[in-house]
Amino acid sequence: MSIFEYNGSALVAMVGKNCFVIASDRRLGVQLQTIATDFQRISKIHDRLFLGLSGLATDAQTLYQRLVFRHKLYQLREERDMKPETFANLVSAILYEKRFGPYFCQPVIAGLGDEDKPFICTMDSIGAKELAKDFVVAGTASESLYGACESMFKENMEPEELFETVSQALLASVDGDCLSGWGGHVYVVTPTEVKERILKGRMD
Amino acid sequence: MPKEQANWSPYDNNGGSCVAVAGADYCVIAADTRMSTGYNILTRDYSKICKLADKCVMASSGFQADVKALQKHLAARHLIYQHQHNKQMSCPAMAQLLSNTLYYKRFFPYYSFNVLGGLDNEGKGCVFTYDAVGSYEKVGYSSQGSGSTLIMPFLDNQLKSPSPLLLPAQDAVTPLAEAEAIDLVKTVFALASERDIYTGDKLEIVVINADGIRREYMDLRKD
Numbered sequence: 001m002s003i004f005e006y007n008g009s010a011l012v013a014m015v016g017k018n019c020f021v022i023a024s025d026r027r028l029g030v031q032l033q034t035i036a037t038d039f040q041r042i043s044k045i046h047d048r049l050f051l052g053l054s055g056l057a058t059d060a061q062t063l064y065q066r067l068v069f070r071h072k073l074y075q076l077r078e079e080r081d082m083k084p085e086t087f088a089n090l091v092s093a094i095l096y097e098k099r100f101g102p103y104f105c106q107p108v109i110a111g112l113g114d115e116d117k118p119f120i121c122t123m124d125s126i127g128a129k130e131l132a133k134d135f136v137v138a139g140t141a142s143e144s145l146y147g148a149c150e151s152m153f154k155e156n157m158e159p160e161e162l163f164e165t166v167s168q169a170l171l172a173s174v175d176g177d178c179l180s181g182w183g184g185h186v187y188v189v190t191p192t193e194v195k196e197r198i199l200k201g202r203m204d
Numbered sequence: 205m206p207k208e209q210a211n212w213s214p215y216d217n218n219g220g221s222c223v224a225v226a227g228a229d230y231c232v233i234a235a236d237t238r239m240s241t242g243y244n245i246l247t248r249d250y251s252k253i254c255k256l257a258d259k260c261v262m263a264s265s266g267f268q269a270d271v272k273a274l275q276k277h278l279a280a281r282h283l284i285y286q287h288q289h290n291k292q293m294s295c296p297a298m299a300q301l302l303s304n305t306l307y308y309k310r311f312f313p314y315y316s317f318n319v320l321g322g323l324d325n326e327g328k329g330c331v332f333t334y335d336a337v338g339s340y341e342k343v344g345y346s347s348q349g350s351g352s353t354l355i356m357p358f359l360d361n362q363l364k365s366p367s368p369l370l371l372p373a374q375d376a377v378t379p380l381a382e383a384e385a386i387d388l389v390k391t392v393f394a395l396a397s398e399r400d401i402y403t404g405d406k407l408e409i410v411v412i413n414a415d416g417i418r419r420e421y422m423d424l425r426k427d
Binding site: 143144145146147148150151152168169172173175176 | 351353354355356357358360361391392395396398399
């Protein structure tokens, strides 16, 4: 089994009309044994910026701690929050620092930039950014997620419809992957509020 | 001296995706027509679908040389069956024969990922899905091949097959009409062609119903 498949994960972020949704599964496993069914893969950097980390859980935790540290320093120096594009560059640089001994993670970054324009991107484990206008996926269920999102995505969806779409795509995809699942964690982010919802899917 | 490993493999993967959907009185079997090796395309016009019996059609992706050999073998066995029993093989019978044929080569398998579709003796649609060594199951719909990981979640979401563990036993057949099923299959291949590099060029759709077998084609992305 590859090191990226050791813990199992599924992450997806999708763009809507002046909003975005970022969602993950809830399983933490050690190869085929399930250890936790309430694992948080998505973290808030600030009110308008969320980071999801798939792959090896220990690297995800360390990377998250380093990034929060860097963002807090930025807030102290600049007296403002980081823009999503800037944060993506920061993550990319930190990952490439470890080019020959990488963090085994694939991050998904989602945020609202200037004028409430949604921004999403993903990158590989050494920091190659992939900016997308519609959706990005990561994790062991990524191929299934590509299929499900590609079929269900429409442009300029309102937050409620976007939530339904991402939830259906996530649950359908993790059902076909034995290393991810046990429900879903969905964050719907609009300029005015952040709604966090837990999905109940197949618990296996 | 360290052990030397063979760097010649008897297998190759020619890519492609296959899908089959069963209905109350019809069955739709579809496959793309691209044949590739590595990152190259060998041809844009190769049929992965083979008619095994009057009401029984098989679509196979994987190593097409093994697929061709498998198709020839099954056709020969079907001819013998016709001579001995004076009738065509039914789809469930062909399904069992395919399973046994695949397992016969358990230790040097046919690199062939199959879906079998047709009508059973009562005229109801049936789809059987296989792995490379013959493990099979009767289902309402299935996909195999390079695009199957992208296609299956979408089919599950749209058609939600009942679990074989449920009691009382529920029908595996989809509630869709024939035209709706064909539209669904076209959508699914358009979707797979977007993200899977081995799927594309043209889509071949075979529809089996009480009137017989008919074939349809649709263009897909050529990149």
